[in-house]
Amino acid sequence: MVHRTNRPSGSIPVKLALQGGGAHGAFTWGALDRLLQVPGLIVESVCGTSSGAMNASALAQGWARNGAAGARETLDTFWLDMGKRNSAVDWWMASSRSLSDSFGWPMTMASAVHPLRPLVEEFFDFDVLRSGPVALHLVATRIRDSGLAIFSGSRLSADALIASASLPPWFPAVEIDGEAYWDGGFAGNPALEPLLEGGCDDVLCVMLQPLRRSLLPRSTKDAVTLSAELAFGGAFIRELRDIAIAREHATQRLWPSATERQLRRLHLHIMAPEESLATLGHSATDTRPHQLQTLHDQGYATAEHWLAEHGEALGQHGSFPLAEWLDSFDRPLDT
Secondary structure (H helix, E strand, O other): OOOHHHOOOOOEEEEEEEOOOHHHHHHHHHHHHHHOOOOOEEEEEEEEEOHHHHHHHHHHHHHHHHHHHHHHHHHHHHHHHHHHHOHHHHHHHHHHHHHHHOOOOOOOOOHHHOOOHHHHHHHOOHHHHHHOOOEEEEEEEEOOOOEEEEEEHHHOOHHHHHHHOOOOOOOOOEEEOOEEEEEHHHOOOOOOHHHOOOOOOEEEEEOOOOOOOOOOOOOHHHHHHHHHHHHHHHHHHHHHHHHHHHHHHHOOOOOOOHHHHHHHHOEEEEEOOOOOOOOOOOOOOOOOHHHHHHHHHHHHHHHHHHHHHHHHHOOOOOOOOHHHHHHOOOOOOOO
8 A cells, every 4th residue: 555655746646446347347448548647646556346356457467567557558458368368258158058048057166167267367466466556456245145355465366356257147156265256246346445444535436337327228128238237336326325424424523533534535536438338339248359449449538538527636626526416315214
């Protein structure tokens, strides 16, 4: 973790929360590509779920080797490699056919057969990730109790990263120390909890889903897509609401606790597409190079627009109106 007293003059320290969503993670690749060009930007920590965990790991590994330039280069290399392999899609399609043919479970629990394992083990150096300057947090869902699992520090491993991206029923669960895990999207997508203790005040969330939608489903396919987004985005909305309520209470405390003081100082930023990427015609299972490049370019353009509107807020104040956002909800149980 980079501490306040060690920051270079003129630096802009931030923490990043990266949402997951299969191949849509290439949108985040593009957004990070632009963000990492901001002069003085220092990534203190990053938390990611599913493909967001892949992006977080690539960023942290590249940063350890050559700062922001290294992070951009490593992200480029990762997604270009993903486009060449397409192994995840092959597995996804084969499993989908198996599910159509029978109701039996088509895969074993053995994490060694996971289709993402070759890419993860060849690409990522977990010794570097455990000891690097960017604190990395990977999010998975503990199957036993649906709990949020955060893998950080000495717990970072290939298994942890693969677990974060193991979306059922297409991918098998991953067993770590006798506990089975699935995709982190069920529990936190992304999770903000590990970014709220200590360090800088700016937390920037890079989302793959809009916080509000103007397009309603018009077909069964649209409804299936939207239901998946709601399922995998709900945990973030609930956590964001909890933070907003806790911060509201913290501002009213005469003698706030250390945690409440941290919430008071929080500078929250959220960058998101205006509409669902799936609604715009981008499949979360399509990792062909031209699809990934198109998503990258959309993410880059979104970040460019966001920086033009909110870039000056970084390091100064939050750009997301958390209190106003909370007021837009009905709160019948609040007292």
